[in-house]
Each structure stands twice: as structure tokens, then as C-alpha cells.
């Protein structure tokens with residue numbers, strides 16, 4: 001049967017998500033999940049749906065109630081919001097909408113590996129533009145003709161950020177749309193919501209990280225209503241289920257809870273950055289809920305493997321041309337204490 005597949009599908013490798021071990025007992029610091037539970041208000045709202053008539057019926061295809069809440073929170077027209085089954089769904093929708101077969105997707109590198117996979121699926125090419133040595137965007141931007149340009153901001157795996165002046169300059173240089181993937185923006189000092197006034201900027205958000213709802217699958221995009229209207233044509237009609245719509249809305253409405261968990265994560269991030277540095281790692285100042293730790297004195301792959309033996313899972317990443325490192329999620333204080341304790345035994 002495989003001879004009937006499109007050649008680009010047959011030849012592609014496929015995206016490898018971070019490991020989700022089946023047995024518990026791992027300290028899981030490899031996929032940037034939030035160590036704290038979701039907002040109790042979100043859980044209550046979803047429990048209510050389970051005990052109502054809502055699952056029998058199709059959900060609202062546009063997520064009107066969610067869009068109203070999100071519009072108010074972000075200070076934008078609800079018609080500038082597109083709902084998605086996780087922000088990965090939004091990334092798929094924009095790829096299908098903008099990138100022709102044989103087209104070009106560009107992103108600064110190293111960054112989120114899914115972008116290249118989206119190009120593979122679409123039958124498009126992917127080209128990376130290396131960040132400058134201080135993790136900024138090169139000026140002028142060398143690939144203005146891409147059908148889609150994606151910037152993860154804060155970036156993964158580095159946790160670094162580019163400011164809105166650079167993003168606006170990039171948006172103006174491009175002859176196509178700019179996606180600012182803000183999966184980690186709630187952990188950062190700034191965000192690009194304001195740039196969605198530009199006709200070619202789309203900001204994507206997720207509830208997976210800052211709202212502790214990775215298992216629910218909910219994300220959204222912000223762009224001009226004109227653009228959103230077009231993207232709605234591309235999405236699956238019922239891409240978000242009734243449970244996630246209600247849970248996401250309630251989570252957004254509980255900003256006090258977000259503030260509390262975010263403050264804890266940022267404090268832990270600060271502490272683990274310092275401790276890893278004193279263990280000989282180079283750690284970039286992070287604006288996300290993970291840190292990127294590298295070493296010049298010894299390889300880090302054996303450290304990853306040794307941690308795994310001790311039931312601590314971090315993400316080992318190797319980017320040809322950029323070197324390798326460990327991307328370590330900011331866990332709870334107890335989890336990071338465990339990590340640092342084991343790390344001390346490994347590197348000293």
C-alpha cells in the first residue's frame with residue numbers, strides 16, 4: 001500500500017514528541033509540562049459539563065464564549081481569535097492555508113522541530129536561518145520570500161526572546177505571514193499581542209504550559225479578523241471539543257491562579273539556573289518554563305543517560321551546526337532539588 005502514499009509522506013521521518021514514559025516514578029522534566037495542577041475553577045467547569053447534556057451535542061464550532069473571554073483578556077476583538085486543538089493544530093491550519101506544495105517554510109534555528117515536519121507533510125521545503133550569536137534575528141532577514149515564517153518567542157530550546165521592535169521589523173520585511181509562536185509567553189517579560197494589528201502577524205498561544213492543561217489540548221491564534229475569517233475555512237469544523245472549550249475559558253478567567261503558579265515557576269527557574277551554573281553548565285537566562293544547559297568541558301549525552309538511569313527525564317537535543325545540550329523543564333521545587341542532587345553526583 002505504501003506506494004500509493006504521496007512521496008513526501010513516504011520519505012519523511014516524522015516528528016518525535018518528547019518521551020512520555022508509561023510507568024510513573026520518573027521526575028519528568030522533558031516536555032515542559034507545568035508541575036502544578038490546573039486551575040480548580042477550570043476543573044470544576046469541566047466537571048459540570050460531564051454532568052450535563054453537553055457531550056451529547058456538537059460543540060460550538062467557533063468557540064464563541066471562549067473567544068469573548070480571550071478577547072477581553074487580550075484587549076482584542078473576539079473575531080481576531082481562532083481556536084485550536086492545541087497550538088500545534090493552529091500551526092497545521094496556517095501551514096495548510098499559506099504553504100503550497102513545493103513552497104517554503106522558514107524559521108530561525110535552532111528552534112521547535114515541528115516546523116520542519118509541517119513542511120514535510122505539506123510537501124514544502126524547510127530552511128533554517130541561524131540566530132545571531134546573541135540569539136537575535138539577523139538583519140536584514142535573508143529569506144523574505146517564504147510562504148510562512150515562524151518564530152518561537154520565547155524560543156525553544158534556548159528560552160531566549162527577541163523584542164517587538166525586531167519582530168515588527170521582520171514582519172515588515174517579509175512578503176508573507178509571520179507566526180509568532182508564543183507557547184511560553186506567559187513566563188516572559190513581554191509578548192507580541194500588540195503586533196497582531198499588522199496584517200501579516202499571527203500570534204499563537206497554548207494552554208498546555210502556563211495553564212497546566214497539556215492533556216486537554218487547547219490553543220488559539222490572534223490575528224486580524226480578516227485573516228482569522230480565512231483560517232476558519234481551513235480548520236476542522238469541530239476542532240475543539242465541548243470539554244476543552246469550557247475548561248480553557250474557565251482557566252483564562254482565573255488569572256489570579258495563573259499569577260501564583262507563574263511566580264513559583266519563575267522563582268524556581270532563577271534558582272535552578274544559578275545552581276546549574278555553579279555545577280559547570282552554561283545556562284542561558286530563560287524567559288520560559290525550561291532552561292537550556294550546555295557544557296564545553298564534557299559531553300552532555302552521558303549526563304542525560306545517567307539522569308535517566310536515576311529516573312530523571314530531561315530532553316537531550318543535538319542541533320547539527322549548533323551543538324547539543326539539555327533542555328530541562330522547571331519542575332516543582334522538590335523535583336528540581338532531586339535533579340540538582342543527582343546532578344551533583346554525576347558531574348563532580
Ligand SMILES: *Cc1c(COP(=O)(O)O)cnc(C)c1O
Pocket residue numbers: 085086087088089112152156181183205206207208214218219
Ligand atoms: C509546546 C509547544 C507548542 C505546542 O503546544 P500545544 O498547544 O500543546 O500543541 C507549540 N510551540 C512550541 C514552541 C512549544 O514548545
